[in-house]
Amino acid sequence: MLEFNAENIDDLEEEAKMKATEISISIVKAVCKALEEGVDVVAMGFLKKLNMDSSVKKENFLEALELNFQRVEDAEEFELCQKATEWIDILRSESEKES
Numbered sequence: 001m002l003e004f005n006a007e008n009i010d011d012l013e014e015e016a017k018m019k020a021t022e023i024s025i026s027i028v029k030a031v032c033k034a035l036e037e038g039v040d041v042v043a044m045g046f047l048k049k050l051n052m053d054s055s056v057k058k059e060n061f062l063e064a065l066e067l068n069f070q071r072v073e074d075a076e077e078f079e080l081c082q083k084a085t086e087w088i089d090i091l092r093s094e095s096e097k098e099s
Contacts, residue, residue, distance in 0.1 A: 002026055002045035002054075012047065024071035025080065031061050032083050035090075062091040 002023060006012035016023060023045075030042045034056075045054040056064045065088050073081050 001043060004045055004047045005049065006047060007049045021071050021075050024068035025075060025077055027056065027064055027068045028072050028080055028084050031056060031064050032087055035061060035087050062088065062095065
């Protein structure tokens with residue numbers, strides 16, 4: 001789980017920019033693991049000083065994978081990219097069936 005040290009929203013935005021790759025990798029890993037284990041919500045991070053937390057719900061798993069994929073690929077986390085691609089394909093297929 002990611003921990004943020006920001007004391008206000010502006011600091012949080014800056015911290016998130018600095019940790020963007022780390023955050024993306026963590027999100028993709030957590031969402032893939034949640035999908036493998038059938039979990040509906042993934043706790044991603046805690047903002048201690050702001051008394052907030054961050055999570056991803058099942059209905060947003062596809063979007064989370066798609067939005068973070070490029071940073072994971074740029075970080076050369078190719079095994080994780082392969083796993084994410086498999087889940088993206090599965091989730092897209094399921095989404096099309098529901099439409």
